Each structure stands twice: as structure tokens, then as C-alpha cells.
Amino acid sequence: MNNAGARRRPPTIHDVAREAGVSRGTVSRVLNGGHYVSPPSLEAVNAAIRKTGYVVNRHARSLITGRSDSVGFLLTEPQERFFEDPNFNVLLRGCTQALAAHDIPLLLMLAGTEDERRRIKRFITAGHLDGVLLVTSHSADPVAEELHKAGVPVVQCGKPMRSGSKVSYVAADDRDGARDMVRHLLSLGRRRIGIVTGPLDSPGGVDRLAGYREVLTEAGLAVDERLVVSGDYSRAAGEAGTERLLTQAPDLDAVFVASDLMALGALTALRRAGRRIPEDVAVGGFDDSIAATEATPTLTTIRQPYDRISAEMVRLLLAQLGGEDPAAVILPTELVRREST
Amino acid sequence: MNNAGARRRPPTIHDVAREAGVSRGTVSRVLNGGHYVSPPSLEAVNAAIRKTGYVVNRHARSLITGRSDSVGFLLTEPQERFFEDPNFNVLLRGCTQALAAHDIPLLLMLAGTEDERRRIKRFITAGHLDGVLLVTSHSADPVAEELHKAGVPVVQCGKPMRSGSKVSYVAADDRDGARDMVRHLLSLGRRRIGIVTGPLDSPGGVDRLAGYREVLTEAGLAVDERLVVSGDYSRAAGEAGTERLLTQAPDLDAVFVASDLMALGALTALRRAGRRIPEDVAVGGFDDSIAATEATPTLTTIRQPYDRISAEMVRLLLAQLGGEDPAAVILPTELVRREST
DNA sequence: GAGCAGTGTGTGCACGTTCCCAATCCATCG
């Protein structure tokens, strides 16, 4: 007889208690920190756990504690963006690993359509999740606020649009990063610096543009509005935006593109227009995603510390679960110089 | 007073029963299919559910049913590959959505290191998951077999290495796809066709190579071993492999590269060697990933129906959960012609 | 030696659900 496939009934806390010669209560105490347990009991229980192969039943525990000991990773973004943009993956992996270190499973929730959003919102507010890590690039999204209002701990990636919001978030210092890049371009002697911005309904997009304006003004250069076009971080937008720039200001000698993915599009557009990079036009990106090193030429960019961002998101969420108040973390960026400037 | 953040106690099945004027049992029956419930009761219960906003407590349910009503998506792959290869994302999204349609949450588990593998294996075999969707590109991986032996339903993406295995899997018809591509290259008049294979410890890699050999032999061409090098689906391997090909067989006029990602590397290597694509060397990829359309020139490739693959994986898993036996599904591929040939 | 504080241990209850069995109702049949 082949009985592979027949799952045996897993050992319970009772089995462990019997094996160790103690009561359920003592086993439970060992499982939850080991306070008020004598050394002999502790040892006996641990031995029994090893022997029986006991693993706590999370459902029974959750039923009584009211916690689920799991968190959700919510991505509210059109589906194509998820494939196209490697940054989501980096964040997803970072969060998964940071949580794994705490033995907390991560539930992946993709809310592309309005229908999915509704379903997911109901799932979360039903109390099936202790908290939510939220990733979205158009931060006007009300979902963070809604979940927070419903009493669900949330940490958002990127600054929320509404300034009065009490939602936790982790973001890179967009404005400072933009300043660094534009100063770098100026230091190369470039004076006609264009910009393809991020979405201007998000603080990330707004702040990068603000840094650009600030440095130019500071350098005594008037901001020429023909050098400013807006995009949405996608590759296609980078290409289209750069084409507009070339039309509006054919004399540009540098472009600051607010995401690496858009910068790839910019390279395509510039090459098609016969401009050499970086000789004719220097190109600066933002993110330092995997795309930056794979591009030809490799891309000078502003590095966002994604590994730290995901680690901080998890840290803030766990802190909230521990009763602390929501908080904000701004992380520094760094200029990475490569061939495109 | 601001009491946002105070989660109210959610309504239970008792509340619904009281509201509807029936017993818990009746509510439970409505929740689980509505058999043996009179129309008036059914209506009353549904009204009460709407009124109270009741959502079933999955933990309490799982505790008694022994099911968790959630499945895991397990990726056993070095971490970099997860970022680099867009195909994983496509699969991940496909599975998430197919499961969402059944209201089944997906837990993401990334097993890059040996330590993570152990932790995850313990988690799964502890019964916290009803089943596992497994994605790996080196299918010699014993984890599928192990989980299956432990009684956990598994569906693997890609054919397992061990032929005696009873593990469910979904795969594209690798051999047939390879045949189509090589026939296509032959039809263009190419006669010195190189190949950069996938990992040869996986059926996918082996089968694509087999298809290549088969068509060449069928066409009366001897297989020149200098035209065969092996890779691992990564971009870097594609570049290195193509360089080796150019050294071993400088007269090649086409390359069949066993993944689109490797094909990107091949384009780089060929361009560096001064070969025009497709005039001097035609390049054919495999996958039809997002990379294929973003490459310059765009890539002729063999389309793997990823959307159908993920849908079938979920279907097979749910079938197993319903008591059906493991099964295998092979899906047809399709040649997509673009600029590189 | 009684009282007390602190440590260690066992037990009953509750969490919210499903499952199972018994009870009831009603229509049909002999």
C-alpha cells in the first residue's frame, strides 16, 4: 500500500505536555517566552517538542489571541507596471525576507482593478491580517487612509499625498536626490538641462521636480518651462517625454529623468534623434534599479536604498503592531556615476 | 475623542443567527452551500449577513476543518534571478489572480538560501498551507518530491527531472517550441545555427536542445558540437555563451537562445563582435517575455503561454485539493516573429 | 511560627466555527 499523501494528525500541545510530564499551561509558557518556567521543566518541554516535532497551530492561536501573525503586501498598481518595473520586486523580496526573519508569513495582494480592490479591502478589514505594507506610485490613493481609519496598521512606501495623514511611511529623500543629480549635471558644464518628471499627483514626483527647480534657481539659471515635461515612471513615458523635450528645446545638453525606467525610454528617443550620450546629451536617472546597469550606456542615477526601505517598512509595521504610534522615515539617497554622464 | 484605530469586535455567526432568528447551524449551512435550508431561512440569513457585515472567521473555520484555505507560492531560486527574470512575475501575478477568483489567499515564500528552505519546509509540512505552487528553473530540486511525500499537494511549473515522479506539473511543449524555432531559422536559409541551451539538469533545457538536434538531423545537417554551448537562462550566461560560440564557430549565421533573457545577452555579444542582426546573424529567443519586445531589435521568440500556465497550475492544485489525482499538462507554444530574424 | 512576596504549576474557560446527532415537521404511502 502506498500511503504517501495521507497526512498524519500533527502533534498538539497536549502531546508535548504528556511527553514532557507537565501540563498544557507550562508548554504554552515555554512557547511564549519561557517566563515562570523552571529550568528542568523548560528542558523537558524543549526535548518533547524536538521529539514530537511539534509546531504550533497558528489557527488555534489566532482564534484566541485575535492576531493573525501574518501581514499583507498590497500593490495597487496597474498590472503591467508590476512586470515592467523591477523595483516592485526588490521591495517585495526585501519585505518577504525581513518578515521571514520574524516568522511572519506575507500574503500577496494585487489590486489592479476596482473589483479586486473591494475584495481585498473586505478581506483586510475582516481582521485576517495584522497589518499591511502598501506600495503604490500614485500616492493620492485613498486606500492607506481608509485602512488606517478602519484600525488596520499600515506602512506606505513613499510619502502620502495628504499632508495631514497619520499613516506611517518610508521614503527616500526625493528632493535631495534630485538636487544632487542636477548639481552633478551642472558640474559637467551642462546648462540646458531638461527634466522628465514623475507623476505630479504624487509627492515623489513633485519633490524631484522641486529639487530640480531649486538647484537651477540657486545657480542663477532661470527655469525654462520648455525644458519641463511630465511622465509616469514608465518606459514609454520616458520615450515620449524626451521626444517632446527635443521638439520644445532642441538645444538641450542634459536630461534628468525621474526614474531609470523612463531613462531607458529617454536613451531610445535620444539615439533615434541622433544625439550621442553623453557627449551631446548627458542622461541622469533615478532609482538605481537593475535597469540602470543593464542599459547601454550604463546609467548615472540616484540610488534609492531599496533594501533599507523594505527593512524600515517592516520595522515600522512591527512597531505599530507592538503598540507604537505611526511614524515616518526618510532615507538618504546617493549619486551613482556611470557612463551616461 | 479620536477612536479611529480602535478595531471593533467583528460580528460572529452568533450575531447573524440572532439577527435572522435562526440557529448557528442554519447560518453555517447557508455559508457552506445552502443545502437543507428552507427558502425563508436562506433569505433571512442572507439579509442578516448583509446587515451585520459578517465575514467568516477563517481561523475558527480552519481550526475545525483542518484546512487553511490558503496556498503557498514557493520560488526556490537564487534571489537575483527573481529580479532579473520578468517571467517569475508573470507567473506570480497569474497565480495570485486565479486564486483570488476563488477567494484563496496566496502566501509568498522565497527560498534563496538553505536556511530559508528549511524554515519554509517546516512551515508547510506543519499544515499551515493546503497546497503549494512551485516554481524553479532547475527542476532537479527535490523539494517537490519531498512535499508530495509529506502529503502536501504540489503543482510544479516545468517538467520534473525524475521521470518516476507523481508530482503534478504544468509545462510548455519545450521540444516542439524548439523545433519550430529551428525550422524557422532553416527556412530563412540559415545553415550554421548555434544554440545556447538552458540548464541541462532540467527537462526544459534538455528538451529544447533535443528539439534543436532533431530538426537539424531531419534536415540532413550534422550537428556540429562547436555550435552547442550551455547556459542557465540568465542574461550573463547568454552573453558569455554567445561569445564562446563566436570563438568556436565564427561562421555561424543564426543562434537559437533558450531564453529571451539570454537572448538579450546574445545581442550584446553579437553587436560587440560587429555582427549585424539579423543580416549577419539571426537570433531566436524563447519565452516571449516582456524583454522580447523591449529589445533592439525586437526578438523573434517562442511564446510560452504564461497566463494559461498559471491558470492551469491553480486548476490542477484545486483539483488535487478536491481529491483528484496529480496530473500533468503540456501546453502548446507559438512562434512569434519579430525583427531579430 | 505566622505572614508575605515571589516563583512555579495545573486547570477551567473562551475564542468562532463546523460537524454530528437528535428532534421536529410535513407529506406520502399502505
Add this chain to the structure above:
DNA sequence: CGATGGATTGGGAACGTGCACACACTGCTC
């Protein structure tokens, strides 16, 4: 008219755990 049986309903028990409480024991103080 009683028996039969299917449809419908209610309620007890159980799932495995954490928590509150009661109790036992120790060592110390007065």
C-alpha cells in the same frame, strides 16, 4: 390512521490554543 421517510432545524461537542486564576512551594522578615 399509523408508519415511513425526507426536509429542515437546533444544540452539544470538538478543534488547539492562550489567558486568568487558584494553588503550592520556597525563602525571607518580623
